[in-house]
Amino acid sequence: MRLSEQIRQAIWGVSAWKGRSLALVVALACAITTIALLLAIVVGFSREIERTSFGAYARALVISENLQVFDRYGPPRLRNISPLRAAIPEAESAAAWRSTFVQFTLVQERRGGFLYGAAGAARAEIDADLAAGRFLNESELAVDGSATQRACVIGATIAANLCTDGAERCLDERLRVNGRDCAILGVLEPSRSVSGRRFDGAVITTFGAAARQFEVETQIAADETSWITLLLPADADRQKAQTAADLLLRKAVGAPLSQPPPFSYQDPSVDVRDLARQRRIFGQILLLVGITACVGGFVAFGSVIAAAINERRREFSLRLTFGATPGDLAGQIAIEALLVGLISGACAILLTLVAVVAAQEFVSIPLALSLDTLLANIAFGLFIALLGAWPVVWRIANAPVNQMLRQ
Template identity: 25%
Template sequence: MSLALPARHLGEALGSLRTLGRRTLLALLGIVIGSASVIALVNIGDNAVEDARSIFKDLGTDTLVVQFPAQAGDQATLPPTLDLDALRQAVPGLAQLAPVQMFSAPVSVGGQSTNASVVGSDASLQGAMGLRLRQGRFLSAFDRSGNGAVLGAQLAETLGSPVRPLQVGDQVRINQDLFQVLGILVSQPNAVLVPVVANDALIVPFDAMRRLQARTRLDNLIVRVAPGRDVTVTGKALEAALARLLPGRESSVQVAQSILDGLTRQTRTFTYLLTALGGISLVGGGIGVMNVMLMNVAERRREIGVRMALGARRRDIRNLFLLEAMTLSAAGAACGALLGLLFAYLYARFSGWQFSLAGGALPLGVGSTLLVGLFFGLYPAVMAARLQPVEALRDD
């Protein structure tokens, strides 16, 4: 009996909503659109945050990049190199410390030539940037002044040919100097913070840059912080140590984690804005529910009077109309959940993002839809419960 009574009331609610026909469908459509908007926009915002995080995935949040911006009137010129051992002693916790100098130059192999970014560095660059090799090996301490080079995947493909791809041991000409290919890197996504584009780079020993350029200077330092160290604190210590080692010369230390945190906050704000827009459309659907329920009460005044005359209490009448409003809202929430997830999935696919279901999307979308239905269905239900039986029975 306890299960039969709610089932009977639910059947009455569905039958009553069916009698309203198109008005019920229009109210249901408004609820579906509102619920789908909330779920889709919350999920899209969450996927946007994950996409922003993936930009720094290969770079790692334990990376620091030191830049030496040029300023007019600088009295202190940047030396061609830096005492890295002294820097490591001054700042404990630096796992990898790679000096970087870059310039653009024409490179060629046989009849193939292109313009490439020539990067001067040392063996630490592999660990600092997380570079992986497809063939051969990376630079070592024995290659400091040698003519070895490591090529990015895209550059190696450009300099090679379908008939004869570029191989380890080939000779690459940079200006008038020949360098032997020691290794070829695996293709990897570009890191936003790091100035080196690995796929298009030709990496040579730092000391070899003196033969390629009349004047060499240190452009950047790429630093990997040791595990367990606070990246922000280490970055501040590194900036202070550089100020002592290079008096009068400004240096800028960029922390990947700080940039990622700021980017995440901005994306979260965007997500809240999208959720608010979805909430506005959901409120519009709730107004549609209230309109349908008011019409329902107006058309069923005589039925309400009969129910009261037969012994129905005011709370029974109120609960009956609340059940109808909640039934309409629950149906809209279910359909809106499916539609919202479908839209979020298609949006992620077309945007090139990795789709993932946001943890709060479904609870927030379905829960807010039910609350809106309850809120906007409460007034018509209370109005129906306050009808006087005698006045209701007089209605034709």
């Protein structure tokens, strides 16, 4: 029997029992949608948790002065950045920061807050969009700290307090930092990540200006940093990067390996790993729910198929009588199951899309849906359909013809 004919007969089989086919499609589509939504929830929540917790900072190696050591080596310096980049080639970018507490005056209001001097790729660490104006440009962020322009970008909280008429108005205001003017280049939106929120209530300026123009009581030298951030790829070996940085910096400051490390290496991803562990447990719970839905769908599908085959025993007997081989019948049933699986997968895609849009629109549940997940819907539908129909297909293919006819 030709495959095209088997497909035609299978289409007839699906369409002739509309109620049953509909029940099968609904049961299977619901099971697949449940799995797809669980997947979207796990991925969506995990991305959201990581992003709101630390953003890109979670992938960073943060080097600062080690205040626990007896010998004072001081903080890391700007000149360490280039050798560090060379020693850790996998680092995507580097930034140097210098922080100090200052007095701001904007309009008639005066208040205290942090001033951050930035050099290098600082924007990733802030993790905030611009509400108005622009961010410091490449020359203003030169990693040698040579830029000393009194150019400032102000955080969202300060902007909200000082420019009540909107972020744009801040650009026209006069900002004074420790009594010296600073041109407002831009205003930031609130940071998306927890680690970036420290910049919401702060002013960011060039590294050189922070060191040479705005600091009243300087405690560290002009080329010394509060910390250096090396941004690593998500799959990078942090331990290896830290060891390379430690060896390099020990050599630079002359600290032997027998001594404690001259600098401190913070691993912001420790907390992320905790979160990841929690997420894994959460994912396992959802996986259990998914497997239950999957088994439920499989059992429901298999039962309906088996009941349908019993109902159609007379038809199959006739087909065998007219010369269909058991293989022909098994093929037809398998194709019918695949058709139902395909339709269910397509319906599940629609249901998933509707559910995701509704969840994001009305209840703000962070769901991540990819093309892979949608295609997996169809593949999963086909898999469950074949798996559910397999016992019946096997029984038909192996049943003696006379037995089929007598039943």
